[in-house]
Amino acid sequence: MKKLLYFFEKNAFGVCAKIGERLGISSESIRLSFIYVSFITFGSPIFLYLVLAFWMKMKAHLRKYRQIIRGF
Template sequence: MYRLKYFVENQAFGVCARLGDKFKISTSSIRLYFIYTSFLTMGSPIIIYLFLAFWMNIRRYLRQRNNPSVWDI
C-alpha cells in the first residue's frame, strides 16, 4: 500500500505533501479539504492546485539550472 501511495504522490506533483510538510499538517487532511472545497466551489481549487504544481516544477528546473551536476556540463 505504501508503494502505491508513493507512486501516486509522485505522479500527482506532490503539492499536498509539500504543503503538509511546510505547515506541519497531515497530508491526508489537506487532501480531504481540497476535495471538499472542490465540490463546494465547483472545481475552482483545481486551478490553484495546477498553479502550485507548475510553480514547484519551475522552481526545481531553476535550481537544477543554477547548480548543474558534473554530467550536465
C-alpha cells in the same frame, strides 16, 4: 488504469505533501480539504492545485539550472 493512478500518485500528490511539510499538517487532511472545497466551489481549487504543482516543478528546474551555472 493502473498507469494513470501511478502517474497521479507520483506527480499530483507531491503538492499536498510539500504543503503539509511546510505547514506541519498531514497531507491526507490537505487532500481532503481540496476535495471538499472543490465540491463546494465547483472545481476552482483544482486550478489552484495545478498552478501550485507547476510552480513546484519550475522551482526544481530553476535550482538545477542555478547549480549548473555555478559549476562553470
